[in-house]
Amino acid sequence: MSDYLVLISCICFLAFLIPWRYRNYFAIGGWISIVGYLFAGIPRYISLNNFVYPTLAVISLPLLYITIKHLLRNDPRVIQVSVIAAIAFLVYAPFGYIPALGDWLISAVAGQTSAVLAAIGYPVNFQAWNMLERNGFQTEIVLACTGIQSIAIMLGVAWGVKSTLKQKIAGFFIVFPTIYILNILRNVFVIAAYTEQWFPYLPEIASNGEFGYESFFWAHNVAAELGALVVLVFLAYALFTVVPQLATLANDLYLLYRGELERLLRRGPDKTGT
Structure with a gap:
């Protein structure tokens, strides 16, 4: 199951690199598959007494919600981090598959x-x-x-x-x-x-x-x-x-996710979910 989720995530992110109207939906599919992979691996990691990845799985849920929300809004900051994920898959895929x-x-x-x-x-x-x-x-x-x-x-x-x-x-x-x-x-x-x-x-x-x-x-x-x-x-x-542009992106992402997490803690998710 885990291997299929990685493959699905890889396909989704590579499709996201194609400049077409549905690209952001494929990025969403890629991020959901990554989080699904983390959760699918929890039993195995716990059996190995490795609690780093189960912890990451739990932490990833609110981050996934924020990412999806801003991909639907075509936020350039989240699109940029999705490009980073897609390039990472381009590098990994030949060795992985x-x-x-x-x-x-x-x-x-x-x-x-x-x-x-x-x-x-x-x-x-x-x-x-x-x-x-x-x-x-x-x-x-x-x-x-x-x-x-x-x-x-x-x-x-x-x-x-x-x-x-x-x-x-x-x-x-x-x-x-x-x-x-x-x-x-x-x-x-x-x-x-x-x-x-x-x-x-x-x-x-x-x-x-x-x-x-x-x-x-x-x-x-x-x-x-x-x-x-x-x-x-x-x-x-x-x-x-x-690459100073990376520092700017990292700061922008930090402000985005911190602000969204603080809002979630104060008021809960938007009723619209967008």
């Missing part, structure tokens, strides 16, 4: 992760083309481990506003090598922490019943998630410096 490309990227990341682990004294064995093993603990490298989602989102941000070719090239070199290299280091940290059992703490909240999972939980679901958030904040700041 062409198996040969996705597998090539997974294989490359698995090999590079293995090489770095060996270089720092934590060599692993390949149990399969994307399955790394050490000390009896196995870690599967999947598409989500390649950083392509974060790269696609940040390239969407870098390329989603009107800017010069020089700014777009600079944005690419800020985003791609930074996220790609840091993602390899993230994989190295998570695998080393898991296979060496660095964090065997609080099994009552960190265990899913699998032996040693606590170390994976703290490394992957906590430390790596927080680290990724910090990196994305710094990348956004760097992009704002190179």
Whole structure:
């Protein structure tokens, strides 16, 4: 179900890029599908003791309402953020929906992760083309481990506003090598922490019943998630410096959503819903 929602969202956003009268309705369909994807994944994330995405799902509901409301009003600020989402899907789609490309990227990341682990004294064995093993603990490298989602989102941000070719090239070199290299280091940290059992703490909240999972939980679901958030904040700041139009858009969106959320808290939704 989740995979279908991502595909629907991708199709909707790509249709939104076509300049026709119904484009905003496709953007609405794209945003609804993204929120649906977050909710569809709640059971799986809870089973993995990952509460970041379920929290995002709940937070996304009022933001979705505001987004739909302003897309129906043809608000240029929300149209612009929808363009960013559409470009992100353009970057992600070839790897997400062409198996040969996705597998090539997974294989490359698995090999590079293995090489770095060996270089720092934590060599692993390949149990399969994307399955790394050490000390009896196995870690599967999947598409989500390649950083392509974060790269696609940040390239969407870098390329989603009107800017010069020089700014777009600079944005690419800020985003791609930074996220790609840091993602390899993230994989190295998570695998080393898991296979060496660095964090065997609080099994009552960190265990899913699998032996040693606590170390994976703290490394992957906590430390790596927080680290990724910090990196994305710094990348956004760097992009704002190179592409000042992004800073203006971010401020406009902040004012829009903050104002709408405050109004919702004070009075509730419009009776008309528009």
